[in-house]
Amino acid sequence: MNYTKYSIGSSSLQLSIILFCTAIGLLLSPAYGFSEDSVRVKTYLQPVLLTSAGQAADVMILRGLALRAGLDIKYRPNATADSLNDVKAVILVAGGSSKGLGAAKIDVKDEESRIKKLVKAAEKAKLPVLVFHIGGEARRGALSDPFNKLAADAGELIIVIKGGDDDGMFKKIAAERKAAYRSVDKQIALVDVLKEIFPKAEAKP
Amino acid sequence: MTTKTSQIHKTSTVDVKALRRSALYSLFIGIAVFAAGADFVEQRRVEPLFPSFSLSQTRHLSDYLSSLRNTHCDTDIYIFNGRQPGGTALILGGTHPNEPAGYISAVVLVENLAVEQGRIIVIPRANASAFTATEPQEAFPAVFTLTGRRGKPRLFRIGSRFTNLLDGWPDPIVYRHHPSGQILSGNETRNLNRAYPGRADGTLTERTAYAIAEIVRREKVDLVIDLHEAAPEYPVIDALVAHERAMNIAAMAIVDLQMVGLDFRLEPSPPNFHGLIHRELGDFTGAQAMLLESAGALQGRLRGATNENLVIKSKDPFYTQAARLGKLQVPFPPEGIPLEVRVGRHLEAVTLICKSLSDAEPAKAVLFKNVPDYQAVIEKGVGFWLQ
Numbered sequence: 001m002n003y004t005k006y007s008i009g010s011s012s013l014q015l016s017i018i019l020f021c022t023a024i025g026l027l028l029s030p031a032y033g034f035s036e037d038s039v040r041v042k043t044y045l046q047p048v049l050l051t052s053a054g055q056a057a058d059v060m061i062l063r064g065l066a067l068r069a070g071l072d073i074k075y076r077p078n079a080t081a082d083s084l085n086d087v088k089a090v091i092l093v094a095g096g097s098s099k100g101l102g103a104a105k106i107d108v109k110d111e112e113s114r115i116k117k118l119v120k121a122a123e124k125a126k127l128p129v130l131v132f133h134i135g136g137e138a139r140r141g142a143l144s145d146p147f148n149k150l151a152a153d154a155g156e157l158i159i160v161i162k163g164g165d166d167d168g169m170f171k172k173i174a175a176e177r178k179a180a181y182r183s184v185d186k187q188i189a190l191v192d193v194l195k196e197i198f199p200k201a202e203a204k205p
Numbered sequence: 206m207t208t209k210t211s212q213i214h215k216t217s218t219v220d221v222k223a224l225r226r227s228a229l230y231s232l233f234i235g236i237a238v239f240a241a242g243a244d245f246v247e248q249r250r251v252e253p254l255f256p257s258f259s260l261s262q263t264r265h266l267s268d269y270l271s272s273l274r275n276t277h278c279d280t281d282i283y284i285f286n287g288r289q290p291g292g293t294a295l296i297l298g299g300t301h302p303n304e305p306a307g308y309i310s311a312v313v314l315v316e317n318l319a320v321e322q323g324r325i326i327v328i329p330r331a332n333a334s335a336f337t338a339t340e341p342q343e344a345f346p347a348v349f350t351l352t353g354r355r356g357k358p359r360l361f362r363i364g365s366r367f368t369n370l371l372d373g374w375p376d377p378i379v380y381r382h383h384p385s386g387q388i389l390s391g392n393e394t395r396n397l398n399r400a401y402p403g404r405a406d407g408t409l410t411e412r413t414a415y416a417i418a419e420i421v422r423r424e425k426v427d428l429v430i431d432l433h434e435a436a437p438e439y440p441v442i443d444a445l446v447a448h449e450r451a452m453n454i455a456a457m458a459i460v461d462l463q464m465v466g467l468d469f470r471l472e473p474s475p476p477n478f479h480g481l482i483h484r485e486l487g488d489f490t491g492a493q494a495m496l497l498e499s500a501g502a503l504q505g506r507l508r509g510a511t512n513e514n515l516v517i518k519s520k521d522p523f524y525t526q527a528a529r530l531g532k533l534q535v536p537f538p539p540e541g542i543p544l545e546v547r548v549g550r551h552l553e554a555v556t557l558i559c560k561s562l563s564d565a566e567p568a569k570a571v572l573f574k575n576v577p578d579y580q581a582v583i584e585k586g587v588g589f590w591l592q
Contacts, residue, residue, distance in 0.1 A: 102475070
């Protein structure tokens with residue numbers, strides 16, 4: 001009788017331990033409790049080449065955010081393969097702007113060609129390409145999407161600000177290419193994201 | 206004889222009555238003309254400003270182009286010198302006097318500034334002539350009242366987007382911008398923010414633009430900020446528009462503004478749209494030129510009753526409905542976008558743009574104190590920051 005009781009008690013204890021461990025495991029898994037944003041992400045080295053894919057002013061905002069995050073960045077709005085010397089990662093800020101293209105005195109085809117060549121050179125140099133789409137809905141549509149797709153097709157990490165991927169285009173490309181994908185609510189939150197993926201960043205005034 | 210006398214008497218009676226009637230009509234017409242005249246003259250009366258104790262000098266626009274003297278475009282320029290050397294910033298309000306946030310922000314600066322490093326030049330009524338009339342058929346109130354810090358009412362004028370037609374009549378059918386040759390509709394010939402870099406022997410508006418460009422050249426201005434307000438349906442709104450040479454500073458300011466919870470869009474100055482202050486002063490002078498836009502229902506086409514309440518509160522049920530339908534470029538809450546929000550955004554942005562310039566180029570630092578930030582304007586109201 002006692003043995004039976006002990007046996008039942010032992011089984012309950014084992015079951016409880018298993019259930020407890022399972023619950024902890026589930027809580028720590030990306031699907032439960034923690035958002036995908038809090039998954040430990042791959043980190044990258046600096047200095048970083050920062051350039052635009054589409055010449056939108058968003059690249060300047062990301063430059064500001066990167067400086068506030070303390071990144072060692074080489075900002076080259078019209079970066080080419082030659083700009084890859086001495087950098088350890090590439091950030092492409094995706095989104096087209098007719099004003100930006102006009103100011104840079106280049107047309108859509110020139111810009112697309114530049115991005116393609118840059119991406120190819122980065123692949124050859126085995127440099128990671130990180131894609132940021134930070135302009136929201138305003139940087140989607142006929143002018144921006146060819147640049148967005150071109151950049152997203154090259155990125156091993158795609159980061160999108162809320163409103164920029166309501167149709168799931170970036171998420172789908174990331175899933176197809178098995179690239180990491182993160183969605184962030186506000187541009188200012190990218191300061192922490194940049195610090196996280198470039199852990200050796202030192203804040204600058 | 207009796208009949209004759211009676212006729213004369215009758216005629217004489219009729220004449221007196223007619224005379225009385227004429228006199229009465231003349232009196233009414235006289236009163237009406239006097240009232241209209243007084244109203245007309247009143248529109249040209251410039252309300253006093255009360256600069257802060259740290260004001261170094263007051264000059265006039267005509268000091269930079271003598272042909273503006275004794276015109277309705279001559280206006281006061283307030284110069285604040287810091288104790289330490291640095292850069293020079295020029296801040297304009299009232300380029301469009303129908304955009305009260307720009308004007309009032311410049312007035313708050315004049316009445317509170319204490320410059321510590323560098324120099325700040327403020328022109329609150331950049332287009333002074335445009336303060337002397339409201340826009341025809343827009344039903345704008347002529348003035349609005351804010352209660353100052355000491356509880357006294359302060360009257361501020363609302364003007365027009367354009368130089369007074371009496372100072373520039375007639376408009377050409379098309380306006381050809383100097384020197385680009387760009388063609389715009391005729392009334393734009395009186396729009397100060399289509400007249401840059403201006404012309405010394407041009408129209409009154411072109412001469413005003415030229416005089417402002419002269420300030421930038423002669424005073425070696427490093428930074429120009431023009432303060433505006435626009436309709437909530439306008440795409441360039443809650444925005445900082447910057448010339449390409451000013452983009453670094455503008456972008457850093459936008460990041461800093463986000464850090465204090467204020468979202469601004471960064472808009473590059475269109476390279477092929479001429480006459481705009483950020484394009485032309487950026488191209489024709491050494492200054493980094495930019496323009497700030499806040500959102501106000503007063504500017505929009507969807508607005509309802511256009512009165513003093515709309516000027517100050519910017520609360521409008523039609524805009525609330527438009528926001529619900531997703532037709533606006535900015536959030537438009539039911540409580541509106543009051544002057545506190547619009548002025549607070551401008552002042553915070555001016556402060557952080559100057560800080561960005563000072564961080565990026567320490568030799569051109571422009572640092573100041575006593576100007577309220579966004580939170581201070583929201584908490585205490587705009588009037589608290591007026592003398």
